[in-house]
Structure formats: C-alpha cells, structure tokens
Amino acid sequence: MLLLAAESAEEAANPILxxxxxxxxxxxxxxxxxxxxxxVLLPPVQRxxxxxxxxxxxxxxxxxxxxxxxxxxxxxxxxxxxxxRAEAAQIIEAARLEAEAERSQIIxxxxxxxxxxRQLATAxxxxxxxxxxxxxxxxxxxLTAQATSRVINRPVDAASAMGVVNRIISERG
Amino acid sequence: xxxxASAASQVIELxxxxxxAEAKAESxxxxxGFAYGLAxxxxxxxxxxxxxxxxxxxxxxxxxxxxxxxxxxxxxxFTEALALIGFVVFILLKFA
Amino acid sequence: MSVNLFAxxxxxxxxxxxxxxxxxxxxxxxxxxxxxxxNKISLIAILAMGIPTIMFLAAGRDRIPSGLQNLVxxxxxxxxxxxxxxxxxxxxxxxxxLLLSIFFFVFIGNLFEVIxxxxxPLNARMAVPGLLGVMVLIIFVAVGFKEQGVGGYLKxxxxxxGLPKPLYALVxxxxxxxxxxxxxxxxxxxxxxxxxxxxILLVTFGVLCIALWQLSALVVVLPFSFAMLVALTGFExxxxxxxxxxxxxxxxVYIGGAMHPHH
Numbered sequence: 001m002l003l004l005a006a007e008s009a010e011e012a013a014n015p016i017l018x019x020x021x022x023x024x025x026x027x028x029x030x031x032x033x034x035x036x037x038x039x040v041l042l043p044p045v046q047r048x049x050x051x052x053x054x055x056x057x058x059x060x061x062x063x064x065x066x067x068x069x070x071x072x073x074x075x076x077x078x079x080x081x082x083x084x085r086a087e088a089a090q091i092i093e094a095a096r097l098e099a100e101a102e103r104s105q106i107i108x109x110x111x112x113x114x115x116x117x118r119q120l121a122t123a124x125x126x127x128x129x130x131x132x133x134x135x136x137x138x139x140x141x142x143l144t145a146q147a148t149s150r151v152i153n154r155p156v157d158a159a160s161a162m163g164v165v166n167r168i169i170s171e172r173g
Numbered sequence: 174x175x176x177x178a179s180a181a182s183q184v185i186e187l188x189x190x191x192x193x194a195e196a197k198a199e200s201x202x203x204x205x206g207f208a209y210g211l212a213x214x215x216x217x218x219x220x221x222x223x224x225x226x227x228x229x230x231x232x233x234x235x236x237x238x239x240x241x242x243x244x245x246x247x248x249x250x251f252t253e254a255l256a257l258i259g260f261v262v263f264i265l266l267k268f269a
Numbered sequence: 270m271s272v273n274l275f276a277x278x279x280x281x282x283x284x285x286x287x288x289x290x291x292x293x294x295x296x297x298x299x300x301x302x303x304x305x306x307x308n309k310i311s312l313i314a315i316l317a318m319g320i321p322t323i324m325f326l327a328a329g330r331d332r333i334p335s336g337l338q339n340l341v342x343x344x345x346x347x348x349x350x351x352x353x354x355x356x357x358x359x360x361x362x363x364x365x366x367l368l369l370s371i372f373f374f375v376f377i378g379n380l381f382e383v384i385x386x387x388x389x390p391l392n393a394r395m396a397v398p399g400l401l402g403v404m405v406l407i408i409f410v411a412v413g414f415k416e417q418g419v420g421g422y423l424k425x426x427x428x429x430x431g432l433p434k435p436l437y438a439l440v441x442x443x444x445x446x447x448x449x450x451x452x453x454x455x456x457x458x459x460x461x462x463x464x465x466x467x468x469i470l471l472v473t474f475g476v477l478c479i480a481l482w483q484l485s486a487l488v489v490v491l492p493f494s495f496a497m498l499v500a501l502t503g504f505e506x507x508x509x510x511x512x513x514x515x516x517x518x519x520x521x522v523y524i525g526g527a528m529h530p531h532h
Contacts (some may be wrong), residue, residue, distance in 0.1 A: 015289050016264055016465070021297075021306035022314075022396035029318040030374050030401070036318075037373075038366040041325035042345070046365075049342055054334070111271045243355045247522065250515045254455040257462035264465070268289045 133169065141165040205266035211258020219252040276385055292472055293465070313391045317378040348372060348517065356521035357528060364524060367408070368517045371401065374493055376513030382471065383502050390464040390509070395457070402457030405520050406449065413527035425530035454521055458520070462511050467505045474498040 056099045100108035191199070227245035231238045277425050299307035353361040362425050378391030392398050412421035414490040434531050474497050482493040 003471055014265070015268055016261065016461075018395040018399045019306070020304050021300075022310045022394050024305055024313045025307070025311035026391070026397035027400050029314040030370070030397070030404075033318040034367065034370045035324075041322060042366050042369065044307055044330060045325060045328065045341055045345060048338075049345065052332060090438055099406055120484040162357065163509055220362075239351075240355060241349060243518070246511070246515055247518060249518060250459060253463075254459050257459055258455075260462045261458055262285075262468055265287070 137165050137169055138162060138167075191219060201266045205263045209263040211260050212235055212262070213256050216252050216256035223248045223252060286299060286476060289319040289469075292469065293389075295389070309387070309389060310391060310396070312387065313378060313387060314397065314526045317374050317391055319395045320377050321373040330411065339442070344372070345369065351514070352390050352518050352521045356518060357525035360528065361521065361525065364521065365432040365526070368521055370488055371520055372517040375401070375508055375516050379509030379512055380506070382464065382468055382505055382530070388471070390453065391470055392512070393460050393468045394462050398457040401460075401516070402453035405456060406453040408520075409523040409527045410449075412467050413522050417530065422527065422530075426527075447502050452523060460516055463508060467501075470501055471505060474501060 141164075142158055144165060145156045145158045145161040148161065190225075224245065227241050227248075230241045278349060295309040297306045297308050309311065324337060325341055327337055329338040331338060334342055345365070348365065349362070352368055352372075355364065374397075378397065379424070380390075382390035382393070383398045384504070385472060410422070413453075414428065427439060427444050429440065429444065432440060443463040474494060478491060478498055481487050481494055
C-alpha cells in the first residue's frame with residue numbers, strides 16, 4: 001500500500017555523502033573523547049582495577065602462606081607423634097606375646113593333666129579287663145577239663161587245660 | 174480500496190508523460206531493488222552457513238565458545254559488508 | 270525539533286513515504302552556512318562524547334564495585350578480553366584508550382537511533398564513520414611502519430610470503446587495494462549502512478503505524494505493525510552494540526595484523 005514518493009527534481013547533494021559541518025563536529029568530539037579517555041577517564045578506573053587485582057593477589061598469597069603453615073604444623077605434630085606411636089605398638093606387641101605364651105602354657109598344662117587322667121583310666125580299664133579275662137580263662141579251663149575228663153573218662157589236668165584256653169583266648173582276642 | 178486505484182492512476186499518469194530524466198530515475202529506482210536483492214543472496218547464505226558452523230563448534234567444544242564467538246562476529250562483519258555495499262548501491266541508485 | 274518527517278496523506282489518499290533527505294538531513298540550529306553548522310547530528314556527537322565521559326567520571330572508585338562502576342569496569346574488561354586479547358595479544362593493551370573510545374563513541378552514537386526525541390543514529394550520516402575509517406587506516410599503517418619499518422611493513426603487506434614469483438603480479442595489486450582502500454571503506458560503509466538501514470526500517474514501520482491508525486479500514490493490522498516496530502527497536506539496540514563492538518574488533522584486528530605480520 002505504500003507508494004514511494006517519486007523523487008522531486010530538486011538538485012540536492014547526495015544524501016549519503018559526508019558533509020563538512022558534521023565531519024567537523026564528529027571529528028572534534030571524537031578527538032576530544034579520545035584525549036579525555038587517554039589522559040583523564042581511563043587511568044583512575046584502571047588504577048582502581050589494578051589495585052583490586054593487587055589486593056586480591058596479596059590476599060591469595062596470604063591464604064596460600066597460611067595454608068602452607070597449616071601443612072607445616074601438621075607435619076610437626078606427625079613427627080612428635082611418631083615415637084609415641086612406635087612405643088604403643090611395641091607395648092601392644094609385647095602384651096600380645098605374653099598373652100600368647102600364657103595361653104599356650106595353660107593349654108599345655110591342661111593337656112598334660114588330661115593325658116595323665118586318660119592314661120590312668122586306660123590302665124584301670126586294662127587291669128579290669130585282664131582280671132576279667134583271667135577269671136573267665138580259669139573258669140573255662142575248669143569247665144573244659146571237666147568236660148574233657150567226662151568224654152575221655154580220664155582225669156584231665158586243669159593246669160594244662162588252662163594253658164590251652166589261655167592260648168586260644170589270646171589268639172582270638 | 175481507493176488507495177489502490179489512486180496508486181494505479183498515478184502510475185498510469187507517470188507512464189503517460191515521461192521526460193528522459195524521469196525515465197532514467199524510474200529505471201534507476203527499478204534496478205535499485207534488484208541491486209539490493211541480488212546483493213543479499215550471497216551474504217545471506219554465507220552468514221547462515223557461518224553461524225551454523227559456529228554453533229556446531231560451540232556445541233562440540235563449549236569451553237572454546239568465547240573464542241568461536243569473537244571469530245564468528247568477525248566473519249559476519251566481513252560477509253555482511255557485501256550485502257551492505259549492495260544496500261548503499263540501492264540508496265545511490267534510488268536517491269542520487 | 271518537530272521536523273515534519275512524514276507528509277501524511279496526499280490529496281488522493283495514498284501514503285507519501287518521506288524522502289530520504291527528510292530522514293537523515295537536519296536543519297541547522299546555529300551557525301547556518303558556516304563550516305561549523307550546528308544541527309542535530311552535531312548535538313548527538315557532543316552527547317556521544319559527553320555521556321560516556323560523565324559515566325566514567327561518576328563511576329565510583331570502590332574496592333567492591335557497584336552500579337555505574339560495574340558498568341564502566343565491565344566495559345573496560347570487555348574490551349580487554351573480547352577485543353584486545355584475541356585480536357592483538359598482551360602487547361595491545363596500549364591501544365586500550367583508542368579502542369574504548371571507538372567502542373563508546375560508536376555505540377552511544379548508534380544508540381540515539383532508539384532514544385525518543387532524537388531517533389537518529391549518529392552513524393547514519395557518512396561523516397563520523399568515514400572519519401573513523403580513515404583514522405583507523407592511518408593508525409594501522411603508522412603502527413606497521415613503527416613496528417616493522419616502512420619497507421618491512423610494505424613488504425609484508427603487499428608481498429605475502431610463500432608464493433611463486435609470477436603470482437605477485439596478481440596478488441600485489443589485490444593486496445594494495447584490499448589493505449589500503451577496501452579496509453577503511455568497508456569499515457565505514459559497514460557501520461554507516463547498518464545504521465542507515467536500521468533507521469529506515471524503524472521509520473518505515475513508524476510511518477506504517479501512523480498510516481494504519483489513520484486509515485480506519487486497516488486498523489486491524491495495526492497491532493502487528495506495532496509489534497514489529499517494538500521488536501525492531503530491540504533488534505536495533507542489539508545492532509547498535511554489535512556495530513560498536515565490531516568496529517573496535519576490526520580496528521584491533523588491523524592493528525594486530527600490522528604489528529605481527531604472520532598472524
């Protein structure tokens with residue numbers, strides 16, 4: 001809907017060419033601005049920024065130094081603690097060894113006692129068995145002698161029967 | 174729409190009586206549009222490609238985004254200059 | 270200050286778009302006809318110098334920055350980190366005042382594009398961009414002469430090393446043209462054309478809004494046109510900043526190129 005206006009025939013200078021007054025004012029103002037920026041405006045701002053940077057750097061360095069000091073103190077403490085630690089370890093080791101010895105000693109004592117009791121009991125059992133066996137042997141020998149004398153109608157010596165029975169028992173267990 | 178009618182009648186009036194100077198101004202005005210339109214094609218494609226690639230670079234390496242951005246603006250400035258010269262030619266043809 | 274930007278409606282009812290002279294040329298307030306004719310552009314130039322000056326003077330000098338001091342120190346750090354370090358390196362810090370003043374002068378001058386009652390970017394006139402472009406040319410050539418000597422700089426600028434001999438017949442004229450003519454020209458035209466285009470864009474939508482307000486049948490389209498105007502205003506603020514940044518960055522790149530040749 002816009003209808004561009006037809007160009008009027010007036011002979012004006014080309015509107016995009018620079019004109020002297022505007023160049024004069026623009027150039028003057030830019031030159032002034034540059035000089036101001038160079039000598040008046042920028043230096044204090046820059047100084048403020050540099051001061052701040054410097055202060056931050058100083059604080060950073062201080063923090064770094066404090067950190068190093070803390071690390072140093074840690075090392076000192078660790079050094080001081082090292083002998084105490086070693087001593088403690090030694091004591092613990094000695095106590096452990098002692099306890100170990102005591103334990104083995106106690107166990108050994110108990111073991112010998114148990115062994116003695118067991119031996120005693122075994123001997124008792126053996127004695128009882130031998131006694132029983134000999135009782136059984138004489139009885140069997142007597143019975144055997146009687147039976148044999150009945151069978152062969154001749155008196156049989158109980159002592160010789162005893163020897164045979166004893167041999168058989170010892171053979172059969 | 175009386176506006177269209179009046180515009181048409183104005184064009185017809187212009188066509189009816191043309192002096193050589195008017196004819197020259199008219200053809201200059203007509204070619205001015207073409208000058209700018211043609212000048213805008215290449216830089217349009219170029220800037221589109223450039224920014225696309227820059228975005229891809231930034232997506233791949235986000236830590237380099239600042240540098241890519243600066244380079245991208247530089248590239249846009251160089252590419253855009255062609256379209257802008259076309260625009261100046263348009264102004265020259267249209268109003269000189 | 271009420272220049273009639275906008276010849277509202279012609280008798281036939283069609284909208285007369287203001288001609289470009291009405292958009293960018295301003296009547297003189299003072300000294301009309303002399304070399305120091307004072308008009309709106311001159312006023313904006315003074316403000317573009319004065320506002321950052323006042324900002325820097327009014328900023329605090331505290332250990333813990335706040336408010337304006339944050340802004341000022343932030344901009345100094347921005348120029349350091351985004352412009353000087355990537356483009357020149359640590360030895361470029363001596364150009365800090367130059368780059369800062371370029372950045373602020375261009376940025377604040379551009380910003381008047383969206384400031385009510387001014388609504389005119391300083392750099393939509395060729396005067397300031399042109400001067401700055403020529404100044405940048407002089408500065409980077411001078412830096413090159415100082416750092417590498419006259420012959421050394423011309424040799425590194427015009428005869429890039431590592432090319433077969435016959436190719437120099439082609440390369441040297443191109444380098445001559447691109448370094449000493451196209452660089453300042455494109456620097457000036459980039460800034461100028463960006464701001465002029467933005468200005469025309471804003472004027473177009475502003476005029477459209479007024480025209481739609483007056484043409485009762487089309488008033489339904491007005492919200493869209495107005496939303497576009499608001500969006501473009503925001504966009505132009507970004508462009509104003511970006512152009513200041515790019516101008517400073519390119520200046521730094523050219524200076525850096527003149528300082529170390531094989532960058």
